[in-house]
Amino acid sequence: MVNSAFFLVLRRMRAPIIVLTVIYGIAVIGLTLVPGVDAEGRPAPPLSFFHAFYFISYTATTIGFGEIPTAFSDAQRLWVTICIYLTVVGWSYSVLTLIALLQDRGFQKTLTVNRFVRRVRRLKEPFYLVCGCGETGNLICHTLDRLGHAFVVVEKDDLRVQELDLQDFKTDTPALAADARKPDNLLLAGLKHAKCRAVLAVTNDEEANLAIAIAVRLLNPCIPVIARARTPSVAANMASFGTDHIINPFARFAEHLALAVAAPERFRLIELLTALPQTPMPEPHRPPAGRWILCGYGRFGHLLASHLRPAGIELTIIEPESADSGSLPTIRGYGTEAETLLQAGIAEASGIIAGSNDDVNNLSIAVTANELKPSLFVVARQNHSVNTPLFAAYGADFTMVPGRIVAQECIAILTTPLLAAFLDLLRERDEAWSACLVGRLEAQGRGRTPAVWSIKLNIAESQAIYRLLMQHRVISLGEILRDGTDRGTPLRATTLLVRRDKQLILLPPDDFRLLPGDELLLASSLAARRNLELTLHNPNELDYVLTGRETSGSWLWNRGAARAKAAGLGSSD
Amino acid sequence: MNLEKVIFGFFIVLAATLNFGFFIGDIERPELHNVYELAAALIVSLIATALKFGDRTQIGAIHLSTSLVADLQLIAAAITWGVAVHVTGVGMTPHVTSSVVSLSGGALFANIVSVVILIVETVMLRR
Numbered sequence: 001m002v003n004s005a006f007f008l009v010l011r012r013m014r015a016p017i018i019v020l021t022v023i024y025g026i027a028v029i030g031l032t033l034v035p036g037v038d039a040e041g042r043p044a045p046p047l048s049f050f051h052a053f054y055f056i057s058y059t060a061t062t063i064g065f066g067e068i069p070t071a072f073s074d075a076q077r078l079w080v081t082i083c084i085y086l087t088v089v090g091w092s093y094s095v096l097t098l099i100a101l102l103q104d105r106g107f108q109k110t111l112t113v114n115r116f117v118r119r120v121r122r123l124k125e126p127f128y129l130v131c132g133c134g135e136t137g138n139l140i141c142h143t144l145d146r147l148g149h150a151f152v153v154v155e156k157d158d159l160r161v162q163e164l165d166l167q168d169f170k171t172d173t174p175a176l177a178a179d180a181r182k183p184d185n186l187l188l189a190g191l192k193h194a195k196c197r198a199v200l201a202v203t204n205d206e207e208a209n210l211a212i213a214i215a216v217r218l219l220n221p222c223i224p225v226i227a228r229a230r231t232p233s234v235a236a237n238m239a240s241f242g243t244d245h246i247i248n249p250f251a252r253f254a255e256h257l258a259l260a261v262a263a264p265e266r267f268r269l270i271e272l273l274t275a276l277p278q279t280p281m282p283e284p285h286r287p288p289a290g291r292w293i294l295c296g297y298g299r300f301g302h303l304l305a306s307h308l309r310p311a312g313i314e315l316t317i318i319e320p321e322s323a324d325s326g327s328l329p330t331i332r333g334y335g336t337e338a339e340t341l342l343q344a345g346i347a348e349a350s351g352i353i354a355g356s357n358d359d360v361n362n363l364s365i366a367v368t369a370n371e372l373k374p375s376l377f378v379v380a381r382q383n384h385s386v387n388t389p390l391f392a393a394y395g396a397d398f399t400m401v402p403g404r405i406v407a408q409e410c411i412a413i414l415t416t417p418l419l420a421a422f423l424d425l426l427r428e429r430d431e432a433w434s435a436c437l438v439g440r441l442e443a444q445g446r447g448r449t450p451a452v453w454s455i456k457l458n459i460a461e462s463q464a465i466y467r468l469l470m471q472h473r474v475i476s477l478g479e480i481l482r483d484g485t486d487r488g489t490p491l492r493a494t495t496l497l498v499r500r501d502k503q504l505i506l507l508p509p510d511d512f513r514l515l516p517g518d519e520l521l522l523a524s525s526l527a528a529r530r531n532l533e534l535t536l537h538n539p540n541e542l543d544y545v546l547t548g549r550e551t552s553g554s555w556l557w558n559r560g561a562a563r564a565k566a567a568g569l570g571s572s573d
Numbered sequence: 574m575n576l577e578k579v580i581f582g583f584f585i586v587l588a589a590t591l592n593f594g595f596f597i598g599d600i601e602r603p604e605l606h607n608v609y610e611l612a613a614a615l616i617v618s619l620i621a622t623a624l625k626f627g628d629r630t631q632i633g634a635i636h637l638s639t640s641l642v643a644d645l646q647l648i649a650a651a652i653t654w655g656v657a658v659h660v661t662g663v664g665m666t667p668h669v670t671s672s673v674v675s676l677s678g679g680a681l682f683a684n685i686v687s688v689v690i691l692i693v694e695t696v697m698l699r700r
Contacts, residue, residue, distance in 0.1 A: 011627025018623045025616035029609070049612055050655040 016094035037073035060087030119174040131180035132203030136403035249402035254307035265434040277451035295335035296356035351377035450523035462536035478510030493524030589684035603665035646680035
């Protein structure tokens with residue numbers, strides 16, 4: 001594969017090189033046969049091979065030093081005239097072929113693929129393979145980049161890949177413009193690379209996501225694959241061969257909305273923890289119960305209805321085409337006109353969902369409904385990220401962006417597997433507990449969502465504290481959650497969960513004693529994360545945070561200090 | 574019959590025969606080794622090399638490498654001749670002649686290997 005560009009050049013240059021060799025052969029041999037003339041005009045022997053080759057070399061390349069070593073006879077000049085035209089044709093042909101080859105699209109494609117393969121092969125750190133770099137993929141890439149993870153992108157659209165090159169990522173990002181449905185392209189992108197951690201199939205095409213999921217399952221069963229699916233049949237198909245995570249943004253949003261109605265504080269907590277890290281804090285959503293109007297009863301509408309009804313919400317549906325809505329009251333129309341909305345009973349409704357697949361219609365529904373009843377809770381579905389300014393200007397109570405939901409879930413699953421365990425435990429907690437934790441996270445975050453991350457107290461991730469713990473040193477959680485630059489200030493971080501073997505400890509207190517092998521799930525800013533990671537990894541930093549001593553860690557200095565200490569102890573006896 | 578195969582075989586065998594023609598004869602006597610024959614052997618050998626470009630099979634790779642060896646040897650022989658006759662002016666002494674001819678002898682060996690591979694390839698062919 002890497003050599004293919006070289007072989008392509010050789011193959012294409014075959015004819016020009018043969019032509020050039022033949023022309024040189026004819027010219028040189030001819031020149032060694034034509035008799036010359038000496039200074040007095042007497043016939044002289046022809047040029048030898050050496051001189052003939054020298055002469056043809058500088059004549060053919062149009063350098064033209066003149067008639068060397070002696071002036072030519074007329075017969076030689078006649079032959080040289082023929083040679084000049086022959087060789088110029090030969091060289092032009094060769095050069096033109098080479099230039100045409102360099103401009104050839106196929107050849108350039110080969111070169112780009114070669115460069116991509118080389119860059120993927122050189123990746124030293126673990127990386128994620130992102131298939132599809134549309135709205136969702138782009139969001140995922142940017143978040144991964146901010147969190148400092150490497151990733152490789154495979155995207156069908158050439159233009160998007162070129163745009164990706166223009167965005168300055170911190171990490172080295174190889175991107176290939178190719179169809180991810182073809183297993184070959186996935187392999188080129190490092191599917192079987194030892195450092196490939198997971199594959200994300202987040203293209204806009206359902207079938208492509210399915211194809212990627214099955215290719216990963218068969219070619220590299222060890223790594224997880226996360227796939228986006230919109231239709232239940234594709235999701236079922238993916239589940240049938242063991243896709244690790246299937247994300248359906250519609251279903252996820254319907255679950256969230258139902259949860260927001262039933263348990264607003266728990267929903268708020270989940271929203272904070274699964275939001276993209278270090279983004280502005282989302283507004284709290286408090287959707288009211290009661291009667292709601294649902295505009296658009298397609299796939300999204302169906303999922304919403306099936307989740308909202310158990311939460312105790314009565315629905316009235318507005319749908320332009322006749323749909324099988326079962327027992328739900330249905331009104332024909334788009335919901336963009338006041339008449340339809342009044343007919344649906346907007347006067348008694350407490351909320352409205354603008355859930356069609358047309359952004360302009362959704363905005364129109366939301367604006368009309370708000371004019372009719374300003375106190376209405378408005379949920380708007382945004383289909384395309386280009387319309388973000390419009391939705392932001394309107395400011396719905398709750399905006400649903402499918403790409404964002406998928407990206408959030410991917411990041412949460414990939415970066416912190418422990419978070420899923422935490423969210424499971426959350427179900428058993430009451431609203432007051434959630435509200436308390438939300439208050440703590442909001443105060444700590446200063447208007448930004450926290451990054452949720454985990455660290456294991458082992459030799460690889462946090463060697464300094466691991467060594468101390470192995471010496472049976474007693475260290476409590478509160479002792480390490482201190483600012484490494486000034487140990488007087490506590491670190492703005494919350495420990496959500498500690499996993500010790502199979503045991504899970506929710507919200508451990510400050511005097512919680514740490515043991516080697518513990519895995520901590522924390523919520524903090526990225527700066528606090530770096531701070532704590534350094535403390536746990538670097539023995540000198542840890543020493544300062546635990547005791548307040550400033551040590552350099554130099555062996556000589558430490559020995560000197562130990563001796564001084566021993567002498568001090570000895571004299572005091 | 575494939576014209577490409579005819580041309581390919583022709584040039585490989587011609588490179589070997591021309592080389593043999595130059596090589597044969599008493600190694601010290603310049604009159605038995607015509608310089609035109611050396612030139613022809615070199616040109617044909619270069620063409621044969623170009624013909625082998627771009628074949629990505631294993632046999633193609635060995636073909637190309639033997640040809641490159643032959644080229645290298647013949648170019649070395651030509652340079653030896655050029656230096657002796659034109660640069661140092663020693664002329665074709667028995668010493669110079671024997672080194673030129675022995676260099677072409679090395680090229681002949683590479684060319685023979687080429688021909689052997691060609692024959693092996695043909696024998697392996699089932700069509």
